[in-house]
Amino acid sequence: MNNVLQIVWLIPLLPLIGFLINGLGRKHLSKTLAGIIGSGVVLASFLISVYVFFSVKGGNTHVAHYFDFINVASLKIGFDFQIDQLSSIFLLIITGVGFLIHVYSTSYMHEEDNKDFAKYFAYLNLFVFSMLLLVMGANYVIMFIGWEGVGLCSYLLIGYWFKNNNFNNAAKKAFIMNRIGDLGFLLAVFWLIAKLDTTDYHTVFANISTLSKTDIIGITLLLFVGATGKSAQIPLYTWLPDAMAGPTPVSALIHAATMVTAGIYMIARSNILYSTDAAEITRLIISVIGLATALLAASIAIKQNDIKKVLAYSTVSQLGFMFLALGTGNYVAAVFHVMTHAFFKALLFLGSGSVIHAMGGEQDITKMGGLKKYMRITQITFLIGCLAIAGCPPFSGFFSKDAILISAFEHNKVLWILAVFAAMMTAYYMFRLYFLTFNGKFRGTHEQEHHLHESPTAMTLPLIILAVLAIIGGFVGVPHLLGGHNEIATFLQPVIPVHENAHPLSSGTEYGLMIGTTIAMLIAAVFAYLQTRNVAVKENKGLGKILENKWYVDELYDTIIVKPLQSLAAFFNNVMEKKGIDGFVNGVGRAVNYGSRQVRLLQSGYVGNYVLLMVIGILILFIVQLFL
Amino acid sequence: MEIQWYIYLAAALFSIGVIGVLTRRNAIIIFMCIELMLNSANLLLVAFSKMHAAAAIGKATATVVSDGQIFVFFIMVVAAAEVAVGLAIIVMMYRNVHSVDVNFLNRLKN
Numbered sequence: 001m002n003n004v005l006q007i008v009w010l011i012p013l014l015p016l017i018g019f020l021i022n023g024l025g026r027k028h029l030s031k032t033l034a035g036i037i038g039s040g041v042v043l044a045s046f047l048i049s050v051y052v053f054f055s056v057k058g059g060n061t062h063v064a065h066y067f068d069f070i071n072v073a074s075l076k077i078g079f080d081f082q083i084d085q086l087s088s089i090f091l092l093i094i095t096g097v098g099f100l101i102h103v104y105s106t107s108y109m110h111e112e113d114n115k116d117f118a119k120y121f122a123y124l125n126l127f128v129f130s131m132l133l134l135v136m137g138a139n140y141v142i143m144f145i146g147w148e149g150v151g152l153c154s155y156l157l158i159g160y161w162f163k164n165n166n167f168n169n170a171a172k173k174a175f176i177m178n179r180i181g182d183l184g185f186l187l188a189v190f191w192l193i194a195k196l197d198t199t200d201y202h203t204v205f206a207n208i209s210t211l212s213k214t215d216i217i218g219i220t221l222l223l224f225v226g227a228t229g230k231s232a233q234i235p236l237y238t239w240l241p242d243a244m245a246g247p248t249p250v251s252a253l254i255h256a257a258t259m260v261t262a263g264i265y266m267i268a269r270s271n272i273l274y275s276t277d278a279a280e281i282t283r284l285i286i287s288v289i290g291l292a293t294a295l296l297a298a299s300i301a302i303k304q305n306d307i308k309k310v311l312a313y314s315t316v317s318q319l320g321f322m323f324l325a326l327g328t329g330n331y332v333a334a335v336f337h338v339m340t341h342a343f344f345k346a347l348l349f350l351g352s353g354s355v356i357h358a359m360g361g362e363q364d365i366t367k368m369g370g371l372k373k374y375m376r377i378t379q380i381t382f383l384i385g386c387l388a389i390a391g392c393p394p395f396s397g398f399f400s401k402d403a404i405l406i407s408a409f410e411h412n413k414v415l416w417i418l419a420v421f422a423a424m425m426t427a428y429y430m431f432r433l434y435f436l437t438f439n440g441k442f443r444g445t446h447e448q449e450h451h452l453h454e455s456p457t458a459m460t461l462p463l464i465i466l467a468v469l470a471i472i473g474g475f476v477g478v479p480h481l482l483g484g485h486n487e488i489a490t491f492l493q494p495v496i497p498v499h500e501n502a503h504p505l506s507s508g509t510e511y512g513l514m515i516g517t518t519i520a521m522l523i524a525a526v527f528a529y530l531q532t533r534n535v536a537v538k539e540n541k542g543l544g545k546i547l548e549n550k551w552y553v554d555e556l557y558d559t560i561i562v563k564p565l566q567s568l569a570a571f572f573n574n575v576m577e578k579k580g581i582d583g584f585v586n587g588v589g590r591a592v593n594y595g596s597r598q599v600r601l602l603q604s605g606y607v608g609n610y611v612l613l614m615v616i617g618i619l620i621l622f623i624v625q626l627f628l
Numbered sequence: 629m630e631i632q633w634y635i636y637l638a639a640a641l642f643s644i645g646v647i648g649v650l651t652r653r654n655a656i657i658i659f660m661c662i663e664l665m666l667n668s669a670n671l672l673l674v675a676f677s678k679m680h681a682a683a684a685i686g687k688a689t690a691t692v693v694s695d696g697q698i699f700v701f702f703i704m705v706v707a708a709a710e711v712a713v714g715l716a717i718i719v720m721m722y723r724n725v726h727s728v729d730v731n732f733l734n735r736l737k738n
Contacts, residue, residue, distance in 0.1 A: 606730075608730065615650065
């Protein structure tokens, strides 16, 4: 057992070393070397993670204490790592998918300068380091360090092409919106410290009975605010679609597979807090917000024409599904969906990167079409990704989404109907994307058509591996009904206790739900195929126009938050600063100037005047001396 | 004689001096008025010295009773030196501007 603790610190340390080498030596490293270092350290972390995974399989939990991070009065926060089933799953996702994306990036980013290439890998390694810290921390403070680190890396990588001002604005938007959520997280941590004097997971969960109802509701809600920022839920989701400004592998790694699932990880980690009776209202809020996000984002994705924007809104929508699962108390389904989503969404993003690469930077799907002739591997893997996300059996998305839908059904029928509707929209927009991109005739310029080619092996190999994972990834969570054992639930049992359902669904109902949702998705897919057969670019009207413009949420935020803030700032600038402070400072100068101009007149040059003043002065002194 | 008569006389002389300095523009007359003020002060010093000496006679602690009178000699010497410098300035002034009017020398103005 101690063997695990002896090497576990290497998992985050290796990417940190990679970051330092690539970051400091970026001017001297060749592209090959930077790529090998960047990918190699993540591969090494992955191998250690696999070892760690098998060591916790038996239900062990390891906590390693390295040093005291904060030690003030009665408050003691250690720099501790906790390795258990939940964190080991995330470790595998982060390092495994992360490694594939690193390999993919070596080819995708090859046109960058040597220096920028190494910088890119340095940022990517720093991100992996922060993300590992986030999931490995044994208390909320260490988690928060990682939480902030991934936010920073997200900012750096969205604004990677920093010469484009729009990209910079997208980076700033992501950072600021995350900060709003982070404040909630931070307040929750302070609240915990004030009440329990500790942030260690073990101690917090053991002392949960000492917390009052208000405390639990407050802490869980504030943690959820943190999660809405990081995991792009209403009302803080608008940064994620804009974050597509970054390079495509970054979108795959950070904005699909790992960072955005940090909020789900946090709530799944705190599942004991969220499962208390007091937190019922929080669970309701989480499921409503999750479902609303899933519906809203899916409806927007239907009308988007940018290949990455569709995937971005689909990510927001899938995250909404995960929050729905969390809100209905099915934490295992949420973690399961995180895992399968990491596979198929990374696959879809990398596939879209391959398409963009072939199209020479074009991202508009109305200008694509018929690409299956030119890029077979990308097309097949992309199709697998679409089938997985749409929830077609037996692809991975089917099992995880089914678990969420069934849990919603058990909870509330209305939630279920809306969730199925969102899942149908998912199938529709994904197949619309697929058919527009790969089917039909090529609609781009002749020059682009000439340039079309399959991507190099470094890009297709990760696609193939991820596609395999997207197919088989679901088999770890096959429900008992279909003859499986739901291994993931058993595996996570020590961290996420399974609550036996008092009224289990009859197997008939469950079969019916599965078949019903599957048919609904197939209908949506067929509908998408029929609609995309002839692409006439026509002006959207009515609801379509609203959807195309993303429900005008950005404009709404602009009007109610950004504009008033700017006019307030303008007021402070023009009135307080220019008239008030500047006026005061300039006024002092002007008063001295005016005063001295007046006093100067006393220097008349006439001796008599001086003498008179002298006599008056002496007289005043006498009067003061004698009478006052 | 009572001490207050000396004080009245000295005050009168000093006032005449001040008024002279304030009202006259001729440098030599201003100079004379300044001398008048100096000598009113001398007069007071001598008078007070005499008064304190009369009061101190017969007391064991009294050693020197003529400090004020000695002080007057110093002032006279300093005044004589001052007159030498001052008159020299006035002579130079007359040589340069052919006038001893102090208001004529206002080139420092502005």
